[in-house]
Amino acid sequence: xxxxxxxxxxEKETIVIKGNVSAAYAAKxxxxxxxxxxxxxxxxxxxxxxxxxxxxxLMPGTQYIKVExxxxxxxxxxxxxxxxxxxxTATAGQGxxxxxEMLHWASGSRLPIVTTxxxxxxxxxxxxxxxxxxxxxxxxxxxxxxxCATHQEIYDxxxxxxxxxxxxxxxxxxxxxxxGFILSHTSKPVIIEDQDLVDSxxxxxxxEKGWPHIWFxxxxxxxxGNLIMPSGFYYEFRMKIHDAMxxxxxxxxxxxxxxxxxxxxxxxxxxxxxxxxxxADVGMVIYGDLALQMEQAVDDLRxxxxxxxxxxxxxxxxxPVEDIIEIAKKVPLLGVVDRATAFGSPTGGPVSCEVKTxxxxxxxxxxxxxxxxxxxxxxxxxxxxxxxxKMLIKLNETGELPKDMLYGTLWDxxxxxx
Amino acid sequence: MVKLKEALESCLEEFFLxxxxxxxxxxxxxxxRWAMKALGPNTALVSPASCLNVVVGLWPKTAxxxxxxxxxFAAAAAAATGMSAAFKTKDYRFPGKVWGExxxxxxxxxxxxxxxxxxxLSGAAERNSDFIYCCYDNEAYMNTGIxxxxxxxxxxxxxxxTLGKExxxxxxxxxxxxxxxxxVATCSVSEPLDLYEKFKKAKSIEGCKYIHILASCPPGWGIxxxxxxxxxxxxxxxxxxxxxxxxxxxxxxxxxxKPLLDPTKRAPLIExxxxxxxxxxxxxxxxxxxxxxxxLQWSKIADELSCQENHH
Ligand SMILES: Cc1ncc(C[n+]2csc(CCOP(=O)(O)OP(=O)(O)O)c2C)c(N)n1
Ligand code: SF4
Ligand SMILES: [Mg+2]
Numbered sequence: 001x002x003x004x005x006x007x008x009x010x011e012k013e014t015i016v017i018k019g020n021v022s023a024a025y026a027a028k029x030x031x032x033x034x035x036x037x038x039x040x041x042x043x044x045x046x047x048x049x050x051x052x053x054x055x056x057x058l059m060p061g062t063q064y065i066k067v068e069x070x071x072x073x074x075x076x077x078x079x080x081x082x083x084x085x086x087x088x089t090a091t092a093g094q095g096x097x098x099x100x101e102m103l104h105w106a107s108g109s110r111l112p113i114v115t116t117x118x119x120x121x122x123x124x125x126x127x128x129x130x131x132x133x134x135x136x137x138x139x140x141x142x143x144x145x146x147x148c149a150t151h152q153e154i155y156d157x158x159x160x161x162x163x164x165x166x167x168x169x170x171x172x173x174x175x176x177x178x179x180g181f182i183l184s185h186t187s188k189p190v191i192i193e194d195q196d197l198v199d200s201x202x203x204x205x206x207x208e209k210g211w212p213h214i215w216f217x218x219x220x221x222x223x224x225g226n227l228i229m230p231s232g233f234y235y236e237f238r239m240k241i242h243d244a245m246x247x248x249x250x251x252x253x254x255x256x257x258x259x260x261x262x263x264x265x266x267x268x269x270x271x272x273x274x275x276x277x278x279x280a281d282v283g284m285v286i287y288g289d290l291a292l293q294m295e296q297a298v299d300d301l302r303x304x305x306x307x308x309x310x311x312x313x314x315x316x317x318x319x320p321v322e323d324i325i326e327i328a329k330k331v332p333l334l335g336v337v338d339r340a341t342a343f344g345s346p347t348g349g350p351v352s353c354e355v356k357t358x359x360x361x362x363x364x365x366x367x368x369x370x371x372x373x374x375x376x377x378x379x380x381x382x383x384x385x386x387x388x389x390k391m392l393i394k395l396n397e398t399g400e401l402p403k404d405m406l407y408g409t410l411w412d413x414x415x416x417x418x
Numbered sequence: 419m420v421k422l423k424e425a426l427e428s429c430l431e432e433f434f435l436x437x438x439x440x441x442x443x444x445x446x447x448x449x450x451r452w453a454m455k456a457l458g459p460n461t462a463l464v465s466p467a468s469c470l471n472v473v474v475g476l477w478p479k480t481a482x483x484x485x486x487x488x489x490x491f492a493a494a495a496a497a498a499t500g501m502s503a504a505f506k507t508k509d510y511r512f513p514g515k516v517w518g519e520x521x522x523x524x525x526x527x528x529x530x531x532x533x534x535x536x537x538x539l540s541g542a543a544e545r546n547s548d549f550i551y552c553c554y555d556n557e558a559y560m561n562t563g564i565x566x567x568x569x570x571x572x573x574x575x576x577x578x579x580t581l582g583k584e585x586x587x588x589x590x591x592x593x594x595x596x597x598x599x600x601x602v603a604t605c606s607v608s609e610p611l612d613l614y615e616k617f618k619k620a621k622s623i624e625g626c627k628y629i630h631i632l633a634s635c636p637p638g639w640g641i642x643x644x645x646x647x648x649x650x651x652x653x654x655x656x657x658x659x660x661x662x663x664x665x666x667x668x669x670x671x672x673x674x675x676k677p678l679l680d681p682t683k684r685a686p687l688i689e690x691x692x693x694x695x696x697x698x699x700x701x702x703x704x705x706x707x708x709x710x711x712x713x714l715q716w717s718k719i720a721d722e723l724s725c726q727e728n729h730h
Contacts, residue, residue, distance in 0.1 A: 033507040036500060061510035063503035067496055068541030075493035075538070076500030079464065082487060083504030101490055208512045216462045216485040216501065218516060225488030228477035 010195040019151045019183035022190045023090060023116045023176075024049035026158035028059055029198045030114075031205060032088040034080035036065040036073045040095035041128045042180035043118040047090055070095040074102030081111040082224065084210020086162065089113075092180060093120035093127075093134045100138065106173040107142025107241060109224065110213060112165030113173040114158060115143075118184040119288070121376035129377020130179030132288060132340040136316065136350045142241050144174040144248060145316040147287040151188040154178055156265055157314075159198060163255045166203050168212055170248045172241070179289040179339070181377060193263060201262050245318045252315060271320035273312040276302060277330060280309030282392040283366075285324070285355055286337040287313040290373065290380055294337075297385035308389045313351065321358040328355075328365035333396045335369045335388060348372060348409045369395065370409040378413060388412060425614050429455030438481035440473045443643030445607040445633030445650065446554045447473070450525055452610045453552060453629075456617035459484055461521045462505075464498045466535060467491035468527035469561045469635075470554070492534040494524045495542035498549040506548075521621055522549035528569035529559045532588045543597035546625040550617070553590065553628075556635035564638045572708065573691075573700040576638075582699045594628040595664045601627040602664040604672075607634060608651035612661060612672055619663075632659045640695020652690040657716055669722055679720055687712055 010029060017025070023046045027035065035054070037047035054064045065076050070091055077087045091099060096117060106113050117135045121127030135145055146161065148154045154176065161174045178184065209215060215222065228234045249271060256270030267273055276298050277283055286294050291312040301308050311327050311334075313320070328334055338349030345353050352370030359365045369392065374380040391402050391410075402410055433454035440447040446469060454461065462485040465471050471488050474481050489497045502522040509518040526535060531553035539551060558576045559565040565578040568588040575582050595602045601623050605613040613631065620627040632653055634646040641649050653659035654674050661672035677683045687709045691697040700708070 033511075034500065034503050036496075036503075061507050063507045065499055065503055065547075066545065067499065068537060068544075071490075071492060072496030072499075072538045072541060075490065075496035076503070079487070079489075079497035079500035080504040080507075081500075083462075083501050083508070085504045085507055102493060105490055105493075205511070208508070208515065216487070216504075216520075218460045218462075218485060218520070221459075221482070221484045221486070223474065223480040223482055223486040223488075226474060226477045226480060227472055232477050 010192060012191065012194040012197070014189050014191050016187050016189050017151070018045060018185055018187050019154050019178055020045040020118060020185070021049050022151045022155045023158060024053065025190070025192050026155045027088040028053050029193060029195065030086065030088070030159060030162050030202060032062060033085040033205065034063045034065070034077065034087045036067055036076040036080070036087070036089050038067055038070050038073050038091070038095060040070070040092050042120060042184040043090045043092040043095070043116070045184070046116060046118070070098040071102060074099045074106065077113055078102060078106050078109060078111060081106075081113050082109060082214050083216045084206045086205055087113050088115070090116040090118070092118045093122060096134045096138065097122070100141070103138055103141040103143060108237070110171040110241075111173055112162070112171055112211070114161045114165060115173065115175055116154070116158065117175050117177040118180045119177050120180040127376040128180060130182045130289065130339060130374065131376050132177060132179075135175050135177040136340045136342070138175070139317060139350065142172060142245070144172055144245065144318065146174065146176050146314055147316065148176060148178040148183065149289055149292040149312060151183060151190045152265065153267070154183065155190055155192070156259065156263070156267070159202065160255050160259050160270070162202055163258075164248060164251050167251050170244050170251055171211065171213065172244055172248065177288070182289045197262060201258065249318045249320065252318070267314060268312065269323065271315045272323040272327070273314060274327065275310045275312065277309035277311065277327065279307055280331055281307040282333045282335070282389070282396050283308070283327065283331045284310040284335045284337060284389065284392065285313055285351070286310055287316070287351065288339060290337060290339055293380070293382055294385050296382055297389055300382070301386055301389050306389065306393060308393065316351065316354070319354055319358065324355055324358045325362050325365060328359050328362070331366050333369065333392055334366040335371055335392050337371045337373050339374045341372065341375065348407065352409070372409060372411045373413060380413065384413060422611060425455070425611055431455070433459065433483050435481045435483055437479070438473050438475060441636055441643070443634070443636045443646035444473070445556060445635060445646055446470055448607040448610065449552070449554045449605070449613065449631045449633050452613050453523070453525070453617045454484065456614045457521050457523060457621055460516055460519050461523050462501055463487070463523045463525055464489050464494050464501065466494035466526050466530040467561070468530050470525055470527070472561060491530055492538060494526045494530060494535055495539040495547070495551060498522045498524045498551065499542050499545070499547040502548045524549060524551040526551070526553055527560070528553055528555040528557060529567040532569045532590050533567055540597065543594055543599050543626045543628070546599060548625055550620045550627045550629065553630045554633040555630060556633050556638055557587070558638050560635050560638045573704055574696045575699055576696070591628065591630045591664070595667070598667065599626040599628060600624070600666055603629045604659070604661050605629060605631040606650045606654050606659055606661060607631060608647050608654060609661065609674055612674065616663065638696070640698070641693065645693065649690070649693055652685065652693065655685045656687045656690040657684040657712060658687055658690050660719070668726060669719070671719070671723070679716065681713060681716065684716070
C-alpha cells in the first residue's frame with residue numbers, strides 16, 4: 001500500500017466512466033472512513049475501484065475490510081458506524097438478500113449508512129440484469145431508498161444521501177439503487193466535483209465523540225441492543241423510525257435544493273422529478289434507468305403533438321405521497337411502470353401498489369394503470385415506451401384497455417408463451 | 419504465572435457488575451469478569467445472541483460497565499472487525515487519544531462460534547483482523563433451552579439429543595490454529611489466573627486472537643450451582659479439557675495440563691462425567707470408548723510436542 005498523503009486533492013473534472021465507477025468516486029469524494037465489501041455482479045467494480053483508490057493512497061486513513069460474505073459486510077459496517085465513522089458499501093441481488101437480517105440492525109440502531117445497489121434479478125434462474133426487486137424487497141427494513149437514472153445521478157445522489165442520512169433528525173441508512181449493467185457497466189461523462197466544494201456541501205465527518213445517539217467510548221460506557229420487554233420502549237422506537245422517515249421528506253427536498261445551489265444540477269424536489277407534465281393529458285410514473293429513456297419517448301411524442309408527460313420517482317422510501325397526489329390531480333390517467341415484482345399483491349408491481357394506496361380516498365385523482373416492464377434486464381426499447389404512452393392516451397380517450405392485461409396490470413413485452 | 423495477590427490487586431475493579439441475571443454458578447459470568455479484569459476499561463465488547471445477550475440486563479438496566487453492543491447471532495466476528503477498523507481510522511484522525519489503545523473483544527457462546535458464526539469467524543481469522551475472540555463454551559445452546567451445538571460432547575443429553583449426542587465435539591481451537599493466527603488459547607473457569615494471564619497476553623498481541631473457555635452451566639449440565647467450579651476443574655484433571663496455548667503455531671501445555679502428559683497423573687474420565695446429569699445415559703461401553711479416545715488424543719499431543727522439540 002502506498003503511504004497516504006494528508007491532502008489528496010480532487011479538482012473538478014469530467015471523466016467518462018461506468019456507473020459503478022461513478023459510485024466509487026462519490027464514496028471517495030464523501031471521504032468515507034470505513035468500507036467493507038464483497039464481490040457480486042453487477043456491483044463488483046464499485047469496490048474494485050475503491051480498492052484501487054485505497055491502495056494508491058488516495059483515501060488516507062480509510063479502512064477497507066474485505067470480508068467473506070455480505071452478512072459480514074453489513075455487520076462490520078454497522079459496528080464501524082456505531083463507533084462514529086462514515087461508512088460505505090455496495091451490493092446487489094443475492095448479496096442484498098444475504099444481508100437482510102443485518103439491514104434491520106442498521107436502521108434499528110439509527111445508523112447513517114449509505115449502500116449502493118446495482119440492482120439485479122433474483123435467482124432462480126440466475127439473473128444478473130436490471131430488476132429492482134432486490135432493493136424493493138427490503139422496503140420495510142427502515143432503510144430509505146433512492147433510484148438513479150443517470151451516471152451523474154449516482155455520484156450526486158450518494159453525496160446527497162450522506163447529507164440526508166447524517167441529519168440528526170433523520171439518522172437512518174439509505175440505499176442508492178440503479179439498474180445493473182444498464183448503468184453500472186456503461187460509460188458516460190460524469191462530473192467529479194472539486195473536493196473543497198464537496199466538503200462544504202457535506203456535514204463534517206463525525207467528531208471524536210461520534211454520532212449524537214450512539215458511540216463506543218470507554219469514557220462514556222453505553223450498552224446497545226439489550227432485550228426490551230413489551231412494556232419497554234420497543235414500540236416507541238419503531239414509531240420513531242417511521243416518524244424520522246416521513247420527516248426525511250423535507251430534508252430530502254432541502255438537500256436537493258442545496259445541491260442545486262452548490263453544484264447546479266437539478267433533481268426536481270429530490271423526491272420526484274416531473275418532466276413535461278404541464279398541459280399533459282396523461283402521465284407515466286417511472287423510476288430508475290427506464291425513466292431516462294422515457295424522457296426521450298415523451299420528447300418524441302410531444303414533437304408529434306401528443307400531450308404526454310412523466311414523473312420520475314426518485315425515492316421509494318420515504319414515499320412521496322403528497323407529490324403523487326398533486327400530480328394525480330393534474331391528469332385523469334397515470335401509468336405506473338415497475339421494473340420489479342410484488343407477487344400476489346393487488347397489482348403485482350410494488351410501486352403501482354404504493355401509488356394506488358397514496359391516492360386511495362383522495363377525490364379527483366387520476367385513474368392508475370399498473371404496468372410491469374423489463375424484468376431481469378429484458379430490453380425495453382424506445383419504440384415500446386412510445387407505444388406505452390400512446391396506449392395511455394387511447395385508454396384515456398376511448399376507455400379501451402390494452403389487450404393481454406393480467407389481473408388489471410399490463411405486463412408489457414412478454415414473450416409468447418405457448 | 420501471576421500470583422493471586424497480584425492479580426487481585428491489579429484488578430479490584432469490576433467491569434461486569436452485580437445485578438446481572440446470570441443463574442447462580444454461571445460459568446460465563448466468571449469468565450467475563452476475569453477477562454475484563456485482564457483487559458481493563460479500554461475495551462469494547464461485541465456479544466452475539468446468547469445467554470450473555472440476555473443476562474446483561476433487560477433494557478434499561480445494564481451490568482457491563484464498559485462499551486458493549488449486542489449483535490446478530492452470526493455476526494460477531496464481522497462486527498468486531500468493523501469496530502476495530504473504526505478505532506483504527508479514529509486513531510488516524512485523532513492521534514494520541516484512547517482509540518489506538520482500544521481492545522475489541524467478542525464474547526460469544528459455542529453455538530454462536532462453532533455453528534452459525536463460524537463463517538464470519540473463519541473470515542476474520544484469515545484476514546487476521548485485530549481483536550480478541552472469546553468463545554465461552556457451555557457446550558449447548560443454553561439461551562434457547564439447551565439444544566445441541568456442534569460443541570456438545572458425545573453422549574450429552576440436550577433437548578434435541580434426548581438419548582445423548584451421537585457425534586463428537588467440534589475442536590474449534592484447533593480449527594482456529596489452522597488459520598495460522600498469532601494466538602490461540604484454551605481456558606477453564608476453574609482456572610481464573612490462567613485465564614487472566616492468557617487475556618493479558620492476547621491483549622499485547624496484534625492481529626486475531628482466539629480464546630476458548632470451558633464455562634460450566636448448572637441448568638444445562640445438570641449440576642448443582644455450588645459445583646460449577648469443581649466440575650470444570652475435574653474436566654481439567656481428567657484431561658478431558660486440555661489447557662494450552664498455540665502461539666504462532668507452537669503448542670505449549672499450560673501449567674495444570676502439562677503434568678497430565680503422564681497418563682498416570684490423569685484422573686479417570688468417569689469422575690468428570692458421572693457428576694453431571696447430562697451424561698447419565700452413557701453406557702459402560704461408550705465410557706470405555708471415550709476414555710480410549712481421550713488417551714489417544716493425549717498421545718497425539720505428546721507426539722506433537724516431541725516433534726516440535728526435535729525441530730528446534
Ligand atoms: C439468526 C438467529 N437464529 C437463531 C437465533 C436464536 N438463538 C438465540 S441465542 C441461541 C443459542 C445460543 O447458543 P450459544 O451460542 O451456545 O450461547 P449460550 O446461549 O449457550 O450462552 C439461539 C439459537 C437467533 N437469535 N438468531
Ligand atoms: S443458562 Fe447456563 S449459561 Fe445461561 S445464564 Fe444460566 S448458567 Fe449461565
Ligand atoms: Mg452455549
